């Protein structure tokens with residue numbers, strides 16, 4: 035089922051979102067993707083667009099690493115790519131402003147972090163209010179930051195999973211859009227658990243992008259609600 039071409043990407047300040055107001059979103063369903071490595075979640079988005087289950091276009095994939103395998107995935111799909119090495123910029127602000135400018139110039143309305151191993155600062159957040167998504171391999175707020183699967187195993191939880199959330203200034207701390215649970219087995223290793231979580235990630239990320247782009251959602255504080263589309 036094709037979704038209506040609407041969006042309710044609206045401005046937020048992290049404390050009191052104003053569900054009544056909107057920012058211009060260029061009327062577009064154009065996504066900008068940020069990666070640092072393998073790019074399997076990028077591939078999941080590409081595949082969902084290709085098979086018609088996600089009505090969107092990836093305008094550009096930007097990596098902070100020149101050797102990110104995800105760049106090859108994007109290239110194979112005919113998607114523009116750009117390497118912006120954070121080490122070539124004097125500050126996080128300058129780096130984030132450069133990313134924001136690249137996305138803006140291509141009419142991007144939604145930014146997807148897909149294994150992007152950099153914190154997002156205000157220069158990028160302010161340009162895309164409530165319009166940056168991240169995927170994380172745990173049931174947030176448990177196990178934010180790096181090595182989430184190892185953290186889950188070390189803690190001894192019986193259930194972990196994956197989360198897609200809106201990005202705020204707090205690391206892995208923004209409003210949760212969708213989650214999926216994955217059982218932790220007694221004989222799990224980091225690799226085995228990561229692989230099972232990744233299967234859920236690849237299902238979840240296109241779903242979350244679809245929900246955001248289709249509109250029909252609102253925030254109350256940090257609670258994300260779907261409403262009739």
Ligand code: GRF
Nearest residue numbers: 072073074075149169170171
């Ligand atoms: C995924 O596990 C994602 O949840 C996390 O980083 C990993 C990226 O994997 N943020 P890939 O580059 O998408 O394959």
